[in-house]
Amino acid sequence: MTQLRFDPALPWWAIGMLAALAVLVAAFALWRGMRGWAWRGLAGLAAALALAGPALELGTRAALSDIVILLDDRSASQALPGRAAQVDQAVDDLSAGIAALPGTDLRRVTVGDSDDGTALATALSRAIAAEPDARLAGVIAVTDGRLHDPQMLPQGMAAPLHVLLTGQPQDWDRRLVIEEAPAFGLIGEEVTIRLRVEDQGLVPEASRTGSVTLRLSVDGEDEQTVAVPLNTSLSLPVTPGHAGQNVVQIALDDAPGELTDRNNAAAISINGVRDRLRVLLVSGEPHAGERTWRNLLKSDAAVDLIHFTILRPPEIMFDDVPVDELSLIAFPTRELFLERIDDFDLIIFDRYSVRGILPPEYYMNIARYVEDGGAILVSAGPEMASVESLNLSPLGPILPARPTGRVIDQPFTPRLTDEGRRHPVTAGLGGPDPDAPDWGRWLRLSEVTPTGDAQVAMTGAEDKPLLILDRVGEGRVALLTSDQVWLWGRGFEGGGPQLELLRRIAHWSMKEPELEEEALLADVRDGLAVRFTRRTMQDSAGPLQVTAPDGSISQVPLAADGPGRFVADWTAPEPGLYRLADGDMRRVLALGPAAPREFEETVADAPLLTPLVEASGGSVQRLSDGVPDLRQTRAGRAASGDGLGGPWIGVTPRDAATVTGLDRRPLLPGWGWLALIAGLILTGWLAEGRRRPA
Incomplete structure (x- = not known):
């Protein structure tokens, strides 16, 4: 790397005035018809240039590797059947492909679960911010496309973003959506829960029934069934029967072939209060x-x-x-x-x-x-x-x-x-x-x-x-x-x-x-930590039978904590709807949402990522079609396509470099400038002294 630099001996305005004076003298000489005017002007400009201190700056450059970010989505929804194997295969193949590219480094970022769902956009923004734009060659996200922090997506990217979707094209799922639910209700008076049952994905013909059966119970008792239309918002009346928490459990019958039944149920806690x-x-x-x-x-x-x-x-x-x-x-x-x-x-x-x-x-x-x-x-x-x-x-x-x-x-x-x-x-x-x-x-x-x-x-x-x-x-x-x-x-x-x-x-x-002298209480303390309290007039109680959202049953022993009072501290393995039982006592406990955010929408799709993908010149492809080949493509050219061997995605080489050393050398030494200026003046004097023959 070579650049011309200046180290002026006088202020730039003084050097400019000297250069302007040289031009004026040359112009005057030309106007008077004096020979040698050009050499005098050049001598003045050379003097001004010498005072500007021109020097050559010689830099030593070292090439920098390109960086490709690989986002590995390992959230709970990626554990649905077949998806984990797709992710493993894609990550292994892409890691090997990136390692094979000359001068390219891999930055792998794993995105797990959080209380607020899949924070894919946050992980993407942080990964991009941690790398210089001049070295970022591409970003590849292996995900189902369902993220819960779209507000954290970057506004733009200096490299293409490729989204590789897990799942299968024929995937479908039925879910229960609670649109509105009251937190309080008067005892004995109806309150309204607004909900809808929604189908997503490629619904098979046998499941397009137009209506489904909804099961409803309050505090796990007196279950009722009602037929409700699909993809339609409706109001469901519920009457709180007692003071305190009335846990309303709403569930759908499982449909054959759907991705998961984790989003087929909801638990709504309505605090029953008396008007007076x-x-x-x-x-x-x-x-x-x-x-x-x-x-x-x-x-x-x-x-x-x-x-x-x-x-x-x-x-x-x-x-x-x-x-x-x-x-x-x-x-x-x-x-x-x-x-x-x-x-x-x-x-x-x-x-x-x-x-x-x-x-x-x-x-x-x-x-x-x-x-x-x-x-x-x-x-x-x-x-x-x-x-x-x-x-x-x-x-x-x-x-x-x-x-x-x-x-x-x-x-x-x-x-x-x-x-x-x-x-x-x-x-x-x-x-x-x-x-x-x-x-x-x-x-x-x-x-x-x-x-x-x-x-x-x-x-x-x-x-x-x-x-x-x-x-x-x-x-x-x-x-x-x-x-x-x-x-x-x-x-x-x-x-x-x-x-x-x-x-x-x-x-x-x-x-x-x-x-109540016979009661089963559950106090949610922090996250998934719960303290169970069993009040009874008997001399003993427990063990408490806990049924998890996946149907597994565990026994929790209760320890005496005073007359008629037995307690146990317990941590749930995951959010969801738990059923508690001790003898004739029954209780429904909701830890977090009955369907965690990871399972609210499970059909793989990338509507929130698509605008950023298109703006960056990337692509959205399905892993069900195979893991795409990895290529290097020049900036401004297509970064994805279909080749003879199948689909491919491209990363853009950045040719980034860093300067490892600098050497500055004057354009001419001082005596050289002096000799140049003197030579120009002498040449002009000799040109003036010549006489043309008469």
Whole structure:
């Protein structure tokens, strides 16, 4: 490499003025007809050139190799049948072909899985940025063409991009696409999931049915089937049945010959919430703790409370006071207990006595309401042991205990039973030492005898039942056999967890998921890490049976983590839909999408890469036609085509080089410039001295 460089001895403007002066002198001499004008002008220009310091810069160049980038897509979708072998064969053949090209280096980049799918565009951009444009001869991507980061594709390339697609031309797949799904829904009210079933690829004639069967279940129960049209968006109504997560599982029947069934199912978690918790509180005999329940329920903004207090018992109904002069509001018994009873989530009877206000058929309707899924809570006082006890009404058969008729009037400290230590309503209330909790005493309770499968969670004086919980049909019944809970709220002898206890009782009655005594919970912690929690009233639980998305079953042992609580930490092998089972308990767990992004679209195609391929002069070819031959092609010529031996792709030699050394030599030494200038001046003088013969 040789270049002419300048090292001026004067500023360029001074050298320019000298050159201009030489030209002006020569022009003046020419105008006056003086001989030798040209030699004088050349002498001035030579002097100006000498001051500019011209020199020859001699560089030593070393040729640089060309670089070809080979992108090797090893994402999960490349593990579909036949594709891994195609990738292995193509990578081996191309690596050997690149190694055989003179002056060419291979840069191999492997693209694996990520949480966001195939980051092929990111890998491509980084690989190109890491190499100088002057050496990049080509990029070859062995992939199925399905990338999930198109925004990272480079704007342009200095070399051709060739995409070699895996798979077969006859590949096809059917997938379930969830277009829109709600995160929340009101319990008992329909929400809408928008979805479509879509076919991709070359669908065989036998599978072009126009409709498919869709299987739908909530929390893995009561599976329903429905026929839906193909390639059409539709709305699917779903009704959340309980508070907390309602996992809606939607699945297609597998079609013969499709690429994968991993995208035939979806799990949607809809958090069921109540619009308002509607509670009916009926207070009977006035007592010191009458406002306890009211204050508790009114403090919760999510509770819609209706409260009636019986201030005018039947025995004074027929006095001489005119009805229109009474300031009391008539108790709307028919409206509340017949017409609108199903609107309530919980009915609380606080020291309520049977005094003839409600006819027998009303109590029977309350019992029906509980068996159909409602809840009642009885906070009883001495009236429980009297002839006015609710137990003697038609409501008696659903109550969890029978009174003995005895009222124990003596101080006692409430204690948790073994069942109480396990039951979520009372678990943990006793503090670090549940056998001797630091609680204030109560002063009275009514003696009862539990019935059936009722669970005694707390005991009082003489170890008699204090808090009894029971299930009746689809509903819940709770019985508190003392009206002294208000003493905790007043701080008597240090008080106790009054608000927490009453809140838990009320919310358990209303079937809040976090207070279910038999529950299987899964807490997703980080990525695929999960903590399983099994709550039970039994002494043991597990092992937990886990069914993976591919149908394989594993057993996960559970370890005790307190009374009635068993846990296990587990890491899932892959994202997808898992089914959990322990005895009669069932749960569906979605880790990531039920169909990972790698399996959303599985038919090999390159629509996102095609614009960059065309702009770079590359090509898109299928490996099912064989691995193309590799050639070198000059810039500006076609970089792909079909030859006698099959398809071929080309890389462009760049002829890049680097300078390894420089040597600068003056164009003439100083004495040489002096001799040149003097010679020009002398020649001009001699030319002027000549005379032409007359």
